[in-house]
Structure formats: C-alpha cells, structure tokens
Amino acid sequence: MEMYIDPHLHAVSRTTDDYEAMRKAGVVAIIEPAFWLGQPRTEVGSFKDYFSTLVGWERFRAKQFGIVHYCTIGLNSKEANNEALAEEVMELLPLYATKEGVVAIGEIGYDDQTAAEDKYYRLQLELAKEVELPVLIHTPHRDKKKGTTRSMDVSEEHGLPPQMVIVDHNNEETVKEVLDRGYWAAFTIYPHTKMGSDRMVEIVKKYGPERIIVDSAADWGISDPLAVPKTAALMRKNGIPEEHIRMTCYQNALTAYSQSGQMEESDWLAPEPVDQRLKHAGNSVLRGGQTPRVEGSSEAVEN
Amino acid sequence: MSASNLSPQVIDYLIDLLSTQAEADSMNWLKNQSGEIKGSAKAMKLYIAFGKASRHFDKVPLQVSEAQTKEAEQHRKGFTPSAWDKLQTARAILILSYPQTDEGLWFKTMNQLFETGDMQELKSLYAALPILPFQDKLLERAIEGLRTNMTLVFDAVSLDNPYPSEYFDERAWNQMLLKAVFMQRPLFLIQNADQRANENLASILIDFAHERWAAGRNVMPELWRYVAPFFNDSRLEDIEKAVDSDDIMEKQGALLACHQSPFPKAKAYLSKFPEIQRDIKAGKITWESIGKTFAETLIKN
Numbered sequence: 001m002e003m004y005i006d007p008h009l010h011a012v013s014r015t016t017d018d019y020e021a022m023r024k025a026g027v028v029a030i031i032e033p034a035f036w037l038g039q040p041r042t043e044v045g046s047f048k049d050y051f052s053t054l055v056g057w058e059r060f061r062a063k064q065f066g067i068v069h070y071c072t073i074g075l076n077s078k079e080a081n082n083e084a085l086a087e088e089v090m091e092l093l094p095l096y097a098t099k100e101g102v103v104a105i106g107e108i109g110y111d112d113q114t115a116a117e118d119k120y121y122r123l124q125l126e127l128a129k130e131v132e133l134p135v136l137i138h139t140p141h142r143d144k145k146k147g148t149t150r151s152m153d154v155s156e157e158h159g160l161p162p163q164m165v166i167v168d169h170n171n172e173e174t175v176k177e178v179l180d181r182g183y184w185a186a187f188t189i190y191p192h193t194k195m196g197s198d199r200m201v202e203i204v205k206k207y208g209p210e211r212i213i214v215d216s217a218a219d220w221g222i223s224d225p226l227a228v229p230k231t232a233a234l235m236r237k238n239g240i241p242e243e244h245i246r247m248t249c250y251q252n253a254l255t256a257y258s259q260s261g262q263m264e265e266s267d268w269l270a271p272e273p274v275d276q277r278l279k280h281a282g283n284s285v286l287r288g289g290q291t292p293r294v295e296g297s298s299e300a301v302e303n
Numbered sequence: 304m305s306a307s308n309l310s311p312q313v314i315d316y317l318i319d320l321l322s323t324q325a326e327a328d329s330m331n332w333l334k335n336q337s338g339e340i341k342g343s344a345k346a347m348k349l350y351i352a353f354g355k356a357s358r359h360f361d362k363v364p365l366q367v368s369e370a371q372t373k374e375a376e377q378h379r380k381g382f383t384p385s386a387w388d389k390l391q392t393a394r395a396i397l398i399l400s401y402p403q404t405d406e407g408l409w410f411k412t413m414n415q416l417f418e419t420g421d422m423q424e425l426k427s428l429y430a431a432l433p434i435l436p437f438q439d440k441l442l443e444r445a446i447e448g449l450r451t452n453m454t455l456v457f458d459a460v461s462l463d464n465p466y467p468s469e470y471f472d473e474r475a476w477n478q479m480l481l482k483a484v485f486m487q488r489p490l491f492l493i494q495n496a497d498q499r500a501n502e503n504l505a506s507i508l509i510d511f512a513h514e515r516w517a518a519g520r521n522v523m524p525e526l527w528r529y530v531a532p533f534f535n536d537s538r539l540e541d542i543e544k545a546v547d548s549d550d551i552m553e554k555q556g557a558l559l560a561c562h563q564s565p566f567p568k569a570k571a572y573l574s575k576f577p578e579i580q581r582d583i584k585a586g587k588i589t590w591e592s593i594g595k596t597f598a599e600t601l602i603k604n
Contacts, residue, residue: 048419055421060453092419095350099421100357261358 006228007031007253008168008188008215011058011069018225019065025229028268031257032058033072033107033136036079038220044088051096059101068268070257072106072136073097080120081112090123097131103257106136107168110147113140118154125158133260135165139174148174152181166213166256175203179211184256188217189227197231201238209244213252310399313378313434320384321392324366329359333393337400344402346412352397353416353424360390362423379434381465381494391427395434403436417444422455429459432466442470449479457486461493468495477504480529484511487601490525491594505533509541521548524556524593534566542569552597555579555588
C-alpha cells in the first residue's frame with residue numbers, strides 16, 4: 001500500500017473518524033504546525049496548554065490510530081500583533097522548540113504584514129538558527145505574492161539557507177520564484193478555495209516533483225484531511241509518474257523536515273520496542289519489515 | 304521521608320548503570336549538563352537539557368543486572384530501573400541534579416516541567432517520583448498524573464512504582480486500581496497491591512464486572528486477585544460465572560483467586576478443576592503469567 005505524509009494538518013480540530021480515514025488511506029505520519037485557534041488567545045497560559053497538547057495528547061491520540069505525529073512550534077503571525085502577549089509567548093518557545101518530534105519553527109511569517117509581525121518573524125528566524133531547526137513559513141492570504149517574496153527576503157537577511165525553509169500555501173503565482181530561489185514549495189489543497197487537487201496536478205506537470213510538497217492544512221474550517229491521498233489519486237489518474245507522486249506526497253516532506261534530526265522513516269517502519277515488560281521472548285508483533293506499525297488496538301483508551 | 308540526601312548517590316548509581324550501555328559522547332554531554340545544573344539554579348538550563356536529552360539517548364530498555372537491581376532496592380525500596388529506558392534514566396539524572404536547597408524554587412521549576420512536558424518527558428517525570436525529594440508533598444502531583452488518558456503516563460505512576468502504595472489513601476488507591484482495570488493495564492506490575500486490597504475496592508470491582516457482563520463483554524482476568532481476600536457467597540457466584548467463560552484467561556484468573564481466597568467454599572470449588580489446580584500449585588499459573596498473556600492478546604487483537 002502507498003504511504004503518504006501530510007506535513008500540515010491541525011489535528012486538534014479533527015475527529016477520530018478523520019484519523020481512521022487517514023490511516024486507511026495510507027497516511028503514516030502527520031506534522032501539526034502550531035497556529036491560532038480561529039480566534040485570538042488572550043492569555044499566555046492558553047499557548048502553554050496548546051503547545052503541551054501538541055507534544056502530549058495529540059501525539060498519543062495519533063498513535064492510537066497508527067499515525068506518527070510531529071509538530072512545529074512557533075508564534076503565528078496573527079497573534080504576533082498582540083505584542084504584550086507575544087513577548088510572553090516568545091519566552092515559552094525555547095522550552096518547546098528542542099523537544100522530541102518538534103521538526104521546525106513554524107508556522108511563522110506574515111498575515112497583515114505589520115511591524116509587529118515583522119518583529120516576531122525575525123526573532124523566530126533567529127531562534128530557528130539557534131536550535132538548528134527548519135522553518136515553516138505561512139505566506140499571507142492577502143497580498144500573497146509580495147508577502148511571499150518579502151518572507152524569503154527577510155529569511156535570507158537572517159542568513160537561513162533556503163533548503164532549511166519550507167514556504168507553504170503557494171499557488172500558481174508564487175511557485176516559480178519560491179522554487180527558483182531554492183526553497184521547498186508546499187501547497188495546501190483546500191476544497192472550494194485556494195488550491196484544488198486538479199490545479200495541483202497541473203503544477204506538478206509543469207514544474208516536476210522536485211522540492212514540491214502537498215499538504216491538507218486541515219483544521220477547523222472547510223478542509224479535507226484526505227487531501228494528500230486524494231491528490232495523489234488524481235495525479236495517478238492523470239498519468240503523473242509514480243515516482244513524482246511519491247516525492248510530492250511523501251519523500252520531499254520527509255527530506256525537508258528530517259533536517260531537524262527529529263523525523264525519520266524508521267519511526268513508522270521500525271519503531272523502538274514499546275514495552276518490553278509485556279512481551280514474551282520472540283514476540284515480534286510490534287516489529288515488521290516494511291509494514292507501518294499499528295499499535296492502536298492495545299493503546300486505545302475508552303473514554 | 305526526605306530523599307534530599309539521597310540524590311547524589313542515586314545520580315552516581317544511575318550514571319554507572321547508563322555508562323555501560325550508552326555512547327561515551329552522550330555520557331559526557333550528560334555529565335556536563337548535570338554538573339552545570341547542579342551549579343546553578345537557573346531553570347532554563349534544566350528545561351533545555353531535559354528536552355534535548357532525546358538527541359543523545361534512545362528509548363531502548365535499560366539492561367539491569369541482578370546485583371544492580373538489588374542496589375536499586377538499597378537506595379530506595381521498590382525503585383525499579385529495570386522498567387526504565389535509557390532516555391528516561393538520563394532525564395532522571397538531570398532532574399535529580401537540580402538544586403534542592405530552596406524547596407519553593409524546586410517545586411516552581413518542577414511544576415513547569417510537568418506542565419510543559421511531552422509524552423515521554425511526562426513518563427520520565429512520573430516514574431522518577433520515588434527518587435525525588437519532598438516525597439510527601441508530591442502526592443497531589445502523583446494523583447494528577449493518573450488523571451491522564453495517555454497510557455504511557457498512567458503507567459509511569461501506577462506500574463513498577465512504589466510511590467502510590469506508600470502515599471495514597473484508600474480512595475486514591477482504589478481509583479488508581481479501578482482505572483488500571485478500565486484501561487486494561489497489566490495489574491501484576493502494580494507494587495504492593497495485595498497489601499492494599501480492601502473491601503471497598505472488591506465491591507467496586509465486582510460492580511465493574513457486572514457492568515462488563517451486562518454489556519456482553521469479558522472481564523479482565525487479573526481483576527479477581529483483588530476480590531479474592533473478600534469472597535462471600537454472592538461473590539462466589541460471580542466467580543462461577545467467570546469460570547464458565549469461554550475465555551481461558553478469565554477461567555484461570557477466577558480459579559487462581561479461589562486458590563488465594565481464605566473463603567473455604569472457594570477452595571472447595573477450585574477442587575472441581577483438578578488440572579488447573581495442579582498448574583496453580585506447580586506455579587505454572589500465576590498473576591504474572593495471566594497478566595502477560597492477557598496483555599499479549601490485547602496487542603494481537
């Protein structure tokens with residue numbers, strides 16, 4: 001069965017039905033970027049609990065369905081505009097940035113492109129350099145083209161190499177410059193708006209598979225947690241070579257984010273022994289060559 | 304019990320244990336971090352090292368010799384590093400290195416670790432409870448740890464850990480046991496559980512068994528262990544029902560409980576199953592064997 005990675009998915013707002021469907025469709029790993037919650041938070045404690053959920057409960061929840069969960073940590077651009085709060089959040093970030101399974105600083109960048117957004121974007125680029133993590137850039141939905149160019153300009157001003165930076169929410173207008181400058185170009189597949197699967201197929205046809213990453217960014221809005229496997233299916237139907245599908249829907253995300261040292265294929269193909277105390281000698285139930293682990297049934301907790 | 308003076312010895316013990324099974328570079332990193340944390344009360348130093356330990360140590364189970372197991376017992380009764388992995392051992396060394404002279408500061412720093420911990424970090428923190436200082440003031444923290452639904456974290460408090468049986472009152476203890484049954488955790492790894500068996504717990508567990516049966520589901524075989532000391536005529540009827548189960552584990556568990564029970568009718572009932580009785584007497588059927596087999600069936604299903 002094909003394996004997919006969805007490198008941008010806000011799992012806190014998805015149901016267990018989604019997790020089950022994703023696993024069935026071949027999603028073996030997801031990355032959950034820290035973002036806002038649809039409305040601005042007013043207390044730093046809300047950020048702390050949110051970040052703790054990303055590295056704690058959500059990781060456990062995904063595991064129950066045989067999906068390995070990673071996350072990125074950062075202060076999003078929208079909430080960077082509350083400067084008093086932003087200062088407090090910045091103090092929290094180092095505590096989370098170096099934790100296991102944190103594969104990038106993100107998603108950061110611009111929304112309204114205000115001075116405050118610029119300030120915290122730059123501070124977090126510096127943090128990424130310090131902790132040696134890749135950066136996930138959220139490009140603005142409005143004034144996107146200029147905002148995308150500016151995001152890359154500022155990143156280069158701070159000396160980050162393009163191969164350490166994933167630029168997300170691209171479209172036909174931004175992709176060429178992002179690829180030409182050596183960045184990873186991620187595409188969020190949304191039903192109805194922004195990028196659709198059919199447009200994605202055309203982009204892969206035009207630009208090839210190199211450094212292109214497909215994701216769902218599924219969250220609490222209209223979105224589809226199966227966007228990656230569905231786009232792969234559409235590519236297949238349109239005659240895109242299997243290797244190109246593998247790169248855009250699996251391998252490129254793995255290559256980009258494994259630069260963190262916090263993500264590798266063996267995490268889902270050959271996991272570390274889970275609990276030796278409960279296993280009899282020779283029991284290999286939890287290990288298996290190329291079969292992704294599904295340790296769900298023994299871990300599932302009734303509520 | 305104040306473990307404040309215990310930490311340096313436990314640190315040395317754990318460093319010795321880990322040294323033989325970790326990379327020299329990783330051990331050097333750990334010793335440096337431990338030294339720097341000892342020399343400064345700056346919490347951020349500990350936080351960063353605590354997180355970054357995963358870049359130096361993996362989660363492979365710790366190999367502990369018999370002599371080393373005994374030594375652990377000497378440092379702290381019930382302390383079971385054989386249930387630990389390398390990463391959590393390194394993390395235990397780091398938290399024990401943090402200065403304990405200012406109790407208020409120590410709790411402030413540890414609370415932040417508990418509140419911001421990832422799944423594996425929480426596991427290492429809770430499993431370290433028995434070797435932390437200020438034992439009697441960690442009670443609420445230990446109980447809080449059991450409110451999780453993350454199996455790994457629940458296990459760190461409840462399994463292979465002497466803390467609950469020493470500090471929990473009956474209410475908290477019974478909650479832990481009941482939740483462990485509910486989550487189908489391996490009960491045989493709960494320390495001193497026979498000593499803490501009580502009538503209230505037996506009664507709650509019987510109610511739980513009835514609920515499971517009403518829902519057409521099996522009852523976890525290890526459950527009967529904690530009912531065994533409190534058998535009576537009506538509970539023996541429940542036992543007979545469990546023995547009638549198609550599930551061999553459930554049958555074995557119920558009959559092992561009869562073997563352990565001081566209730567004379569239970570012994571008489573057991574004698575109707577001579578083969579199982581023989582295996583029980585020969586030590587072939589134990590709570591450990593039942594618990595392990597049951598856990599395996601969970602993994603396979």
